[in-house]
Amino acid sequence: VFQNDMITYSARAVPLSGHVGFDSMPDQLVNKSVNHGFCFNILCVGETGLGKSTLMDTLFNTKFEGEPTQHNQPGVQLKSNTYELQESNVRLKLTVVNTVGFGDQINKEDSYKSIVEFIDAQFEAYLQEELKIKRTLHSYHDTRIHACLYFIAPTGHSLKSLDLVTMKKLDSKVNIIPIIAKSDAISKSELTKFKIKITSELVSNGVQIYQFPTDDETVAEINSTMNGHLPFAVVGSTEEVKIGNKMVKARQYPWGTVQVENENHCDFVKLREMLIRVNMEDLREQTHTRHYELYRRCKLEEMGFKDTDPDSKPFSLQETYEAKRNEFMSELQKKEEEMRQMFVQRVKEKEAELKEAEKELHEKFDRLKKLHQDEKKKLEDKKKALDDELNMFKQKKTAAELLQNQAQQAGGSTTLKRDKERKK
């Protein structure tokens, strides 16, 4: 018998009498991540023409490919593109997903569906990998959406019902950061009112947008300030204009120039700060520990799994999932078989029916044929009878003519001739 016991002094802080060196652990961890590279996936949801692609270009300071989409899409499609960016020693695999055709249809009831399906599909892919028996999680390319930038049209009034519906459907699946697009169309005073209206509408509809985390003192202050500036009013531009002696990203109008990186002009800098420089890691973590876990829990419960009690052995979720699927497939097959049997039965019945009908037809034909033959015979007999009569008549006629000729020979006068002619 082997003994086994564990003593834990969790609250026991043991003082160190010298430098041990494990303070290099964060460095070791960071270095490992640097070697590995990072993944970040952004989903841009918004109507066509709100400047989604331009904003991405501006945020990441590169010209991603693509031309502006047409407005005649039949449904909402999601197009995703992956890029490899590098800044000093950090390699980032950035995926930008765009909603193509969002808001263009006449009937927009189902617009949100393809977005939800896409997000779920990425969770599903990760779940499948996690459930595999032989898995490679550390080299898996994570495609789950870490941040969803929701582009609000700069009407200046309120959110559209499409916006509310879509955001409500997405808030439990992804970190939503609402932004007011093309905000150079709104004046400053209108902007303040607009922001207040949007925020109150989101609250009253119970839409959970992403809150920048305030639990770490290093960033608590800036994050809580920024939380108050949501939704960010942004302007995007990849064109540069000369202001003073610097080239700045801006949009030039006859009445002035809107500078993208000027905080008095728009909130672009705030967005970049929050999205990339301060909270990128938190966005990734929230996606994994909150949204993904929720999806996983729901999916597994839906398939009928329950947490096992401590006594039973662990099972392979993958295997059981497969087993359930096989069961389902065999059910389907059984049903298919049944249907086939029924079909075969029906065919047989019909065939029998048709055979009957054929038989009847044959019989009828035979009957009619017989009738016809009988008729024919009758007619032939009749014909024969008439022919006989005709022959007899002919014979009588010939005999009569012969007698007349003999009588003429004996008397031989014109009177006979006249008689004959009279007789004729």
Add this chain to the structure above:
Amino acid sequence: APIPVTRVDETAVYQMEVIPSYSSSAMSEAVVPDAMMPPAAGSLYGEKAGGPVVDFSYVGIDAILEQMRRKAMKQGFELNIMVVGQSGLGKSTLMNTLFKSKVSRKSVLAAAQEKIPKTIEIKSISHDIEEKGVRMKLTVIDTPGFGDQINNENCWQPIMKFINDQYEAYLQEEININRKKRIPDSRVHCCIYFIPPTGHCLRPLDVEFMRRLSKVVNIVPVIAKADTLTLEERDFFKKKIREELRANGIDVYPQKEFDEDAEDRMINEKIREMIPFAVVGSDQEYQVNGRRLLGRKTKWGTIEVENIAHCEFAYLRDLLIRTHMQNIKDITSSIHYEMYRVRRLNENNTVVAHANGIPEHHLAAHEM
């Protein structure tokens, strides 16, 4: 201005020229870079504190390193080390020396447990230690009684079982529907095996143990109480041990097959040429040349533990703690644990099925 792009399959590779506004940490051994400036909050471009004026093309992606660091500091780290060896080889002392505090079980509990137990026991003790803001939960797992019996057959079994039990516990947590945010990690990251300093070669017990355990855990063999060997004897002994390990196909940490790239291989080859480390442990300080150092005082001199001319303790410490700690944990979680998981999930579906004579897929479905 946009920079010309190379398209690689479907992904485009963009190189951005960037002048970072603060220094990101270079990989240095025992130094935590101070003055790690987080990006100045809400400021305008061009005014980032402590650095050159920023080029507008700076996006700030490398700020994620700082974000990760912050998260790591907040969460803290876990490390579980097991020590295996006959009694009297200085295991507890070595642990105390490594972590510069009384972390071993013997130091914590009363001295009543001096007797050698009749069977092998597995006893662990955990501590929270902190250094420069980095918090670590250290668990030292002791194996008193190992190799001390007359008949030591199968003495590796309870240890194997313990290690597998930790993998099992983690697996159970991982496949729960409702999972914890952070699964507590009790898996043994590293097993230090103490070789008695005979000077000749490995004993059959050593070979058997290391052969079996190296398949499920990272083994770091050390020559204990190396102050009884002269330098020549030590070199000879080490060479012999390395030969024997090779001959028996025993892969100790750092394992050759897990080297990730050429750089890794280079660093690890140097380490592989030095194992097993010949160590001396001590928690007593002595005055040597005006400095207070950890050492062992004898009539013929004082052995300085952290002096690499005297023994290889410093190399062991650097390997385990300062440079390869993360790597040791990674190999445990992504290789040893995954292997256990594969074995476990495969066996569960076949063993249980055969036991009841029911075909696999039916059973799996009914298990629910």
